Amino acid sequence: xxxxxxxxxxxxxxxxxxxxxxxxxxxxxxxxxxxxxxxxxxxxxxxxxxxxxxxxxxxxxxxxxxxxxxxxxxxxxxxxxxxxxxxxxxxxxxxxxxxxxxxxxxxxxxxxxxxxxxxxxxxxxxxxxxxxxxxxxxxxxxxxxxxxxxxxxxxxxxxxxxxxxxxxxxxxxxxxxxxxxxxxxxxxxxxxxxxxxxxxxxxxxxxxxxxxxxxxxxxxxxxxxxxxxxxxxxxxxxxxxxxxxxxxxxxxxxxxxxxxxxxxxxx
Amino acid sequence: xxxxxxxxxxxxxxxxxxxxxxxxxxxxxxxxxxxxxxxxxxxxxxxxxxxxxxxxxxxxxxxxxxxxxxxxxxxxxxxxxxxxxxxxxxxxxxxxxxxxxxxxxxxxxxxxxxxxxxxxxxxxxxxxxxxxxxxxxxxxxxxxxxxxxxxxxxxxxxxxxxxxxxxxxxxxxxxxxxxxxxxxxxxxxxxxxxxxxxxxxxxxxxxxxxxxxxxxxxxxxxxxxxxxxxxxxxxxxxxxxxxxxxxxxxxxxxxxxxxxxxxxxxx
DNA sequence: CTTGAGCTTACCGTTGCGTCAACCTTTAGG
DNA sequence: CCTAAAGGTTGACGCAACGGTAAGCTCAAG
Numbered sequence: 001x002x003x004x005x006x007x008x009x010x011x012x013x014x015x016x017x018x019x020x021x022x023x024x025x026x027x028x029x030x031x032x033x034x035x036x037x038x039x040x041x042x043x044x045x046x047x048x049x050x051x052x053x054x055x056x057x058x059x060x061x062x063x064x065x066x067x068x069x070x071x072x073x074x075x076x077x078x079x080x081x082x083x084x085x086x087x088x089x090x091x092x093x094x095x096x097x098x099x100x101x102x103x104x105x106x107x108x109x110x111x112x113x114x115x116x117x118x119x120x121x122x123x124x125x126x127x128x129x130x131x132x133x134x135x136x137x138x139x140x141x142x143x144x145x146x147x148x149x150x151x152x153x154x155x156x157x158x159x160x161x162x163x164x165x166x167x168x169x170x171x172x173x174x175x176x177x178x179x180x181x182x183x184x185x186x187x188x189x190x191x192x193x194x195x196x197x198x199x200x201x202x203x204x205x206x207x208x209x210x211x212x213x214x215x216x217x218x219x220x221x222x223x224x225x226x227x228x229x230x231x232x233x234x235x236x237x238x239x240x241x242x243x244x245x246x247x248x249x250x251x252x253x254x255x256x257x258x259x260x261x262x263x264x265x266x267x
Numbered sequence: 268x269x270x271x272x273x274x275x276x277x278x279x280x281x282x283x284x285x286x287x288x289x290x291x292x293x294x295x296x297x298x299x300x301x302x303x304x305x306x307x308x309x310x311x312x313x314x315x316x317x318x319x320x321x322x323x324x325x326x327x328x329x330x331x332x333x334x335x336x337x338x339x340x341x342x343x344x345x346x347x348x349x350x351x352x353x354x355x356x357x358x359x360x361x362x363x364x365x366x367x368x369x370x371x372x373x374x375x376x377x378x379x380x381x382x383x384x385x386x387x388x389x390x391x392x393x394x395x396x397x398x399x400x401x402x403x404x405x406x407x408x409x410x411x412x413x414x415x416x417x418x419x420x421x422x423x424x425x426x427x428x429x430x431x432x433x434x435x436x437x438x439x440x441x442x443x444x445x446x447x448x449x450x451x452x453x454x455x456x457x458x459x460x461x462x463x464x465x466x467x468x469x470x471x472x473x474x475x476x477x478x479x480x481x482x483x484x485x486x487x488x489x490x491x492x493x494x495x496x497x498x499x500x501x502x503x504x505x506x507x508x509x510x511x512x513x514x515x516x517x518x519x520x521x522x523x524x525x526x527x528x529x530x531x532x533x534x
Numbered sequence: 535c536t537t538g539a540g541c542t543t544a545c546c547g548t549t550g551c552g553t554c555a556a557c558c559t560t561t562a563g564g
Numbered sequence: 565c566c567t568a569a570a571g572g573t574t575g576a577c578g579c580a581a582c583g584g585t586a587a588g589c590t591c592a593a594g
Contacts, residue, residue, distance in 0.1 A: 003540075004540085005540065015540095015541090016582065016584080019542090020581070038541060043520035047484040050387040050389050050483065054387040057366070057369060058369055058373060082370050082377075085370060089366055089367055093364070096360045097360070100353055100356055102324060103326075107346060107350070110342055110349075159562090219310075252277075271571085271573095272570095281551080286551095286574095287550070305559080305571095426591095538592095539591085539592090540589105540590080540591075541589075542589065546585085549579100553577085555576085557572100557574085558573070559571080559572065560571075561568100562570095563566100
């Protein structure tokens with residue numbers, strides 16, 4: 001019989017760990033003096049301890065180890081658990097590889113954009129949303145921006161009206177004749193059309209959900225929005241994504257003076 | 268300005284996370300109503316949040332992220348931290364690879380030793396120890412075992428006398444003419460020689476420390492000890508270790524009837 | 535008998551939030 | 565105007581696997 005100290009030096013583990021394993025029922029001492037509470041271990045516990053240490057090294061949690069040891073699991077179950085664990089570790093491994101690639105991409109981005117901080121691209125899931133929107137062709141960015149102002153005035157200030165957005169429906173990058181959809185997210189499920197001019201009116205429609213949307217935030221006027229697109233393009237290239245669906249711009253903070261606004265660009 | 272709920276849906280994070288980041292000072296809301304305690308975020312915080320999310324994906328801890336954002340760290344420092352992180356992840360990755368190999372080895376071991384449970388081999392560091400020992404040549408395992416009994420009788424029962432051990436000094440695997448050292452670990456630094464017979468006596472010596480020792484536990488009589496050696500051999504082969512130094516056997520539980528005892532075998 | 539080493543219980547800290555619980559505020563609708 | 569529902573707030577506990585520390589009890593040697 002060994003005391004905790006002896007056992008811990010023999011097994012090369014801390015006494016604290018032995019007490020912990022006793023507490024959680026993973027390795028209970030062979031005998032506990034009821035008067036003093038002293039723990040005493042015997043030689044067979046040493047073998048038990050070794051098994052625990054080995055399984056721990058394999059990456060199993062203490063809970064899994066306890067189940068493997070307490071229930072007399074068959075070798076088949078044992079193999080199943082180990083195979084499962086192996087797959088789990090392989091997944092984690094792939095994740096680490098991803099992270100390394102991302103770090104390298106970020107380092108490269110820092111080197112590229114020396115003074116400027118790199119834009120942060122994050123992927124999100126966008127649920128389906130209701131929106132009041134109008135879809136037409138614009139001559140320039142400025143007219144599109146003006147349409148935002150018109151729309152904002154046409155709708156009263158209500159909490160049920162959310163953020164304003166722009167969706168690009170044109171295929172190529174163009175500077176004129178842009179096929180855009182401009183609108184505002186609403187929380188309601190029904191809404192009468194809102195006239196904006198003699199030709200145009202906002203109508204309710206469902207924005208489809210997007211399972212994977214790369215987003216970044218651009219701060220500044222119209223002239224810097226394209227840098228956001230550029231960043232997202234680079235990011236997609238670096239991380240192996242492809243374009244699928246229409247880019248969206250959501251205006252988080254409206255322009256104070258027909259200039260300088262922050263927006264999220266989503267693709 | 269957005270409330271926590273709005274901000275959380277926009278950023279695709281939980282409200283709890285926002286509160287947490289506020290608590291730890293990682294992302295404080297732009298404004299907190301002093302009367303109600305309500306938090307309000309603005310659009311620039313959204314950019315801040317995105318940066319946090321990106322750095323989190325890179326594997327940085329929240330503490331590291333806070334330091335990166337609060338202190339206006341230079342791009343050089345930033346790069347340094349990222350490089351450090353990358354190395355760290357690479358280390359972890361190697362560890363995972365090791366684990367996968369170990370799991371595979373274990374699976375193989377299970378398949379090999381169908382009914383029997385595989386022996387658990389763990390690596391330990393052994394510190395230098397004092398020991399009373401005698402070194403000589405034995406004809407058989409039985410005579411060596413008898414020597415253990417003689418030694419045990421020659422020494423009084425004291426707590427300063429520790430476990431009994433055997434060190435194999437012969438080079439090859441032999442069944443006779445074994446060059447063994449038999450002794451007992453002691454906690455003292457000085458001890459007079461103890462005569463065992465007219466020819467032999469126990470003398471104090473230092474057992475050198477071993478930085479890497481593969482150990483396993485064998486339960487049973489003399490006839491199964493060699494299986495332990497076999498297991499350790501297989502294990503070394505599977506995990507890429509090489510023999511360096513003399514094998515040691517430490518008797519954790521003495522034989523009750525000149526048979527059936529548990530021992531740790533160390534190499 | 536004393537003294538020091540060794541043992542005990544018990545509680546806090548770590549990391550990054552998820553999950554209640556109890557209790558206020560705001561907003562929309564009747 | 566009132567009320568209910570939705571949304572906000574501050575705690576507090578829990579998770580995994582122990583490390584570290586403090587106050588107090590036991591044991592073995594001199």
